[in-house]
Amino acid sequence: MSGFSDTWLRLREPVDAASRDRGLVASLQRRLGQPIHVIDLATGTAANLRYLSPLLGRSQTWQLIDHDQALLDAIPMRLSEWSRARGSMLHDIDDGLRIEGPDFGCEVRYQCRDLARDLAALDVPRGSLVTAAALLDLVSGPWLAALAEHCRAACARVLFTLTYNGEIRVDPPDPEDALVLTLVNRHQSTDKGFGPALGPAAAARAVELFEHCGYHVETAQSDWRLGPQDRQLQRALLEGWIAAAIEMAPEQAGVLGHWAERRNEQVASGRATFVVGHTDLVGWPLFDAQSRG
Numbered sequence: 157m158s159g160f161s162d163t164w165l166r167l168r169e170p171v172d173a174a175s176r177d178r179g180l181v182a183s184l185q186r187r188l189g190q191p192i193h194v195i196d197l198a199t200g201t202a203a204n205l206r207y208l209s210p211l212l213g214r215s216q217t218w219q220l221i222d223h224d225q226a227l228l229d230a231i232p233m234r235l236s237e238w239s240r241a242r243g244s245m246l247h248d249i250d251d252g253l254r255i256e257g258p259d260f261g262c263e264v265r266y267q268c269r270d271l272a273r274d275l276a277a278l279d280v281p282r283g284s285l286v287t288a289a290a291l292l293d294l295v296s297g298p299w300l301a302a303l304a305e306h307c308r309a310a311c312a313r314v315l316f317t318l319t320y321n322g323e324i325r326v327d328p329p330d331p332e333d334a335l336v337l338t339l340v341n342r343h344q345s346t347d348k349g350f351g352p353a354l355g356p357a358a359a360a361r362a363v364e365l366f367e368h369c370g371y372h373v374e375t376a377q378s379d380w381r382l383g384p385q386d387r388q389l390q391r392a393l394l395e396g397w398i399a400a401a402i403e404m405a406p407e408q409a410g411v412l413g414h415w416a417e418r419r420n421e422q423v424a425s426g427r428a429t430f431v432v433g434h435t436d437l438v439g440w441p442l443f444d445a446q447s448r449g
């Protein structure tokens with residue numbers, strides 16, 4: 157199990173979709189072959205496919221990878237609900253699913269794999285799109301360097317979205333916000349299974365690594381902006397932040413507990429707005445003529 161529940165992924169999916177930068181996807185589209193072969197790392201329940209496939213259009217194949225079998229098991233149901241809601245047809249095929257929509261056709265296969273251990277064995281067909289949403293802040297520097305090299309070797313295009321970048325702003329301000337942010341960001345850099353995590357440094361590191369591999373790289377902000385309509389997600393975030401902060405500084409549990417009480421009251425009464433900083437990144441290999449658009 158990964159600790160990322162289907163409930164949490166469902167809660168964040170609409171906010172993720174509203175926050176992601178569409179301009180980067182448009183830049184990428186011109187650099188993709190036909191059919192578009194997509195590898196979605198740490199797919200969860202395939203939110204990245206639900207967001208991207210209608211934007212990419214045309215004919216696509218998706219390889220969805222995660223190490224959490226329970227999340228992968230939820231994918232057929234999630235894709236079935238989604239297909240029905242948008243008027244697409246979903247069929248079983250031998251080893252996966254086929255989605256026929258008005259704007260695209262897509263074959264979907266999924267695989268349970270621990271990417272922390274098995275990255276080198278990941279099959280990336282030449283010119284594929286390697287993508288991940290909300291993954292890079294979990295990984296370590298050496299793992300990300302290995303991913304960049306793996307993508308370079310396959311002339312892959314890349315799209316990494318919703319990487320947490322270390323910024324949290326809550327309004328109204330509170331005297332203990334700085335303490336909480338410091339502790340949360342310290343926790344973000346602890347090992348999430350890939351070695352010490354890059355946490356808030358991940359997006360900047362990804363830019364450096366892919367540029368070093370000969371990529372053209374573009375980034376854009378994809379911050380969550382949460383108001384009273386997002387109370388459930390705000391509450392879940394507070395729960396996660398306070399647990400992380402207390403884990404980092406158990407001796408501050410009293411002060412942190414009072415901060416959480418104040419914040420929970422503000423959320424309950426619809427008086428709090430949150431901004432959680434994220435970065436989207438797109439890249440393509442400058443050394444590959446086909447990807448120059």
Ligand SMILES: C[S@@+](CC[C@H](N)C(=O)[O-])C[C@H]1O[C@@H](n2cnc3c(N)ncnc32)[C@H](O)[C@@H]1O
Nearest residue numbers: 158198199200203222223224270271272289290
């Ligand atoms: C924040 S969730 C994002 C899920 C999905 N991309 C989305 O946007 O909804 C992080 C995902 O990384 C997966 N993950 C964490 N460690 C992993 C590993 N070592 N190998 C494969 N997947 C992993 C988790 O199971 C989880 O689905």
